[in-house]
Amino acid sequence: MYIEEQYQNNDPKAIRDFIQQNSFGILINQTEGKPWGTHIPLELEYNPEGKEVLYGHIAKANPQSAALQNGATVLAIFNGPHHYISSSWYDHENVPTWNYIAVHIYGTIRLIEGDELLFSLKKLVDKYEATSENPTKIENLSAKTMRQVNGITAFEISIDQIQAVHKLSQNRDDKNHSAIIEKLENQNRPNAISIAREMRKNRK
C-alpha cells in the first residue's frame, strides 16, 4: 500500500504485536481473473524450522484454493482500529481525514499437510483457547472430527515484504494533537478509544 513517510510504522515489535492481536485478516490474490479476498485467521508464528511465517487455511471449496499453489504471491491484510477525524476539532481550517492502523504483508505460498498442517492448527487453536475454561485441544480431537482437515487447503506464507501504517495525526502540532485525542475519547466508541490510545502511545 501507499504510505506517506510520516505515517510509516518502523517498529518491528509493534508491528508483530499488532499482527498477533489483529490476526483475523484478509487473504488476497488474483482468482478467476479478478482480485479475491477470504477472511481468515492468519497467524504469525515460527515454523518448525524457526522461520517466522504466516499460517492459514481455507476451504477447498473456495475457488481461491485452486490459485494457492506453491510459489504463488498473496497479500495478507490486517486491519486495526480506525476513526474519522473532524477538522472542526483543529484550531485552524482544514479538511477532515481518517486515522487508522493496518499492516499489509506480501508473501509466497507453500502448501502444508500432515504434521506441518497439524502443527499450524495446534498453534492457532492453543492461542485462542488459552483463556477457555475447558480448552479445545487439537491433539485430543477424535479421528472422525479431524477428518474435517480433508476439506481445507493449508499453507504457510513466507514473508517477502511488510508494509505497516499508523496514521495517527503525526502531522498536527501538540495542541491540535491533544485536542483530537480528547475529542476521540469523548466519542465513547471502541474504535475512537483505540485510536486515541494509539495516539497517546505515539506521542514524542
Added chain:
Amino acid sequence: MYIEEQYQNNDPKAIRDFIQQNSFGILINQTEGKPWGTHIPLELEYNPEGKEVLYGHIAKANPQSAALQNGATVLAIFNGPHHYISSSWYDHENVPTWNYIAVHIYGTIRLIEGDELLFSLKKLVDKYEATSENPTKIENLSAKTMRQVNGITAFEISIDQIQAVHKLSQNRDDKNHSAIIEKLENQNRPNAISIAREMRKNRK
C-alpha cells in the same frame, strides 16, 4: 469471495445498512503487477442521476491512482465485527471457527471531477459531521484549503456485484446457538458483543 449458502446475507436493506455503518473499507485492484489495497472511506450514495454508487478518493501520489482509469474493475471490501468461536462452548466435539460479517463489492471505476467531485466530498463530510458541534462544511472551506482537492483522484464505483456474508453459527441448533451467544456476551470485548447482537438478530 466464497460464501457457503447458509452464511449468505440476502437482505438488501441489511447489506446497505452494513456498508453505510462500516464505510471505512479497502479498495483493491491489481497495481504494478500485484494485489494492492488502500484503506479509505467508500460511501454508498445516490449520485446526481439517482444511481446508487460508491464514492471514494485516494492520493494522486498513491501508485494505485494510475490504475484507476475509467472502466477499471475494483474490489471494495467492507469489514464488520468478527470473533473466535470456541468449540468448547458446544455440547459436542467439533473444531473451532470464526464468526464474521463482511461485504465485497465488485465494481467499475468512473473518474469524477468538478461539481461531481464536490458533490461526493460534501456527501462524505456531511455524513461524518452530522454530530459535530461546529460541523466542517465543504461549501464553507476557503479556496486555499480546497486546493488540496488537486492532490486526489476521485471516482465513483458503479456496482457490478455484491457479495455479503454473515457467518453467525447458523449451522448450530438452538441450544448451542444460545450457548455461543452467552459465551460471547461474557467476553466483554466489543467484537464479541457485536457478533452476539448480530446472532440474536439473526435468530429465526
